[in-house]
Amino acid sequence: MNEFVDLAGRLVSHYNQWITVFLMVSGLYIVIARGNMVKKLVGLSLFQTSVYLLYLSAGKILGGTAPILDPDFTVYSHPLPHVLILTAIVVGVATLALGLALVVRINEAYGTIEEDEIFKQDDDRA
Amino acid sequence: MRNLFAVAVLTGIYSFLMASVMLVLDAPDVALTEASVGAGVGTVLLLGTLYLTKTDEARPIHSVALPLFVAVGTAAILIFGVTGTPPFGAADTPVQLAGPDYINRSLPETGIVNVVSSVLASYRGFDTLGETVVIFTAGIAILMLLKRATPPGAGRKD
Numbered sequence: 001m002n003e004f005v006d007l008a009g010r011l012v013s014h015y016n017q018w019i020t021v022f023l024m025v026s027g028l029y030i031v032i033a034r035g036n037m038v039k040k041l042v043g044l045s046l047f048q049t050s051v052y053l054l055y056l057s058a059g060k061i062l063g064g065t066a067p068i069l070d071p072d073f074t075v076y077s078h079p080l081p082h083v084l085i086l087t088a089i090v091v092g093v094a095t096l097a098l099g100l101a102l103v104v105r106i107n108e109a110y111g112t113i114e115e116d117e118i119f120k121q122d123d124d125r126a
Numbered sequence: 127m128r129n130l131f132a133v134a135v136l137t138g139i140y141s142f143l144m145a146s147v148m149l150v151l152d153a154p155d156v157a158l159t160e161a162s163v164g165a166g167v168g169t170v171l172l173l174g175t176l177y178l179t180k181t182d183e184a185r186p187i188h189s190v191a192l193p194l195f196v197a198v199g200t201a202a203i204l205i206f207g208v209t210g211t212p213p214f215g216a217a218d219t220p221v222q223l224a225g226p227d228y229i230n231r232s233l234p235e236t237g238i239v240n241v242v243s244s245v246l247a248s249y250r251g252f253d254t255l256g257e258t259v260v261i262f263t264a265g266i267a268i269l270m271l272l273k274r275a276t277p278p279g280a281g282r283k284d
Contacts (some may be wrong), residue, residue: 104271
């Protein structure tokens with residue numbers, strides 16, 4: 001009984017990590033399973049948001065507040081993960097834009113954005 | 127879901143919900159960036175790509191067994207890993223060791239009330255410079271890619 005309470009408490013106290021793991025493997029699954037390149041990039045951004053969540057939830061203190069100094073508050077969440085994730089979001093959108101530009105270019109060259117059809121065209125050409 | 131327009135709209139909604147989660151996690155600066163850059167610019171980029179390419183996905187021909195196996199295997203390893211991490215919201219974790227240092231030194235050293243701004247622009251200014259370099263490089267690469275993307279038969283001028 002005591003062991004069960006211990007396990008349940010551990011499951012509940014790490015719930016942010018379960019959400020992170022779920023989002024991360026969903027993104028991974030979409031990137032591998034989907035042949036459509038736009039969907040692959042959507043899966044990649046899903047994967048990225050799970051990393052944002054991992055960092056931000058590690059910096060959060062329960063009962064704390066946003067790291068903007070004010071005499072009324074004493075407990076603040078860690079500001080460093082926020083800075084890192086600010087950078088990561090902007091870089092993530094830059095890489096998404098680059099990937100989408102590649103998709104547009106591939107569509108110009110092959111007339112399709114499905115991975116299987118592109119491989120088939122390459123095989124036919126060879 | 128085979129219609130990619132619906133995928134783009136749902137991705138935008140997801141980004142916006144993620145921004146509200148970030149607000150709850152005490153990160154208003156990150157939430158604003160996610161809402162404007164992630165949900166705004168990201169959705170515009172997706173819609174622009176769909177305008178230039180196809181809007182419908184073909185039916186998948188491969189079995190989902192292998193991707194599912196890889197995803198479940200990765201999930202098992204990750205779950206094994208995160209059980210060793212500290213519980214959510216604890217104040218005495220190794221991550222939090224440097225937190226008070228930034229909070230206490232920000233106002234006397236930089237005079238900025240928002241600690242995220244002072245770390246971003248002052249203590250980790252080189253990170254932000256690197257970020258700008260990445261965006262610049264991505265912008266140049268996109269311009270180079272899309273400049274070649276003239277439709278066949280339209281006649282290239284170069």
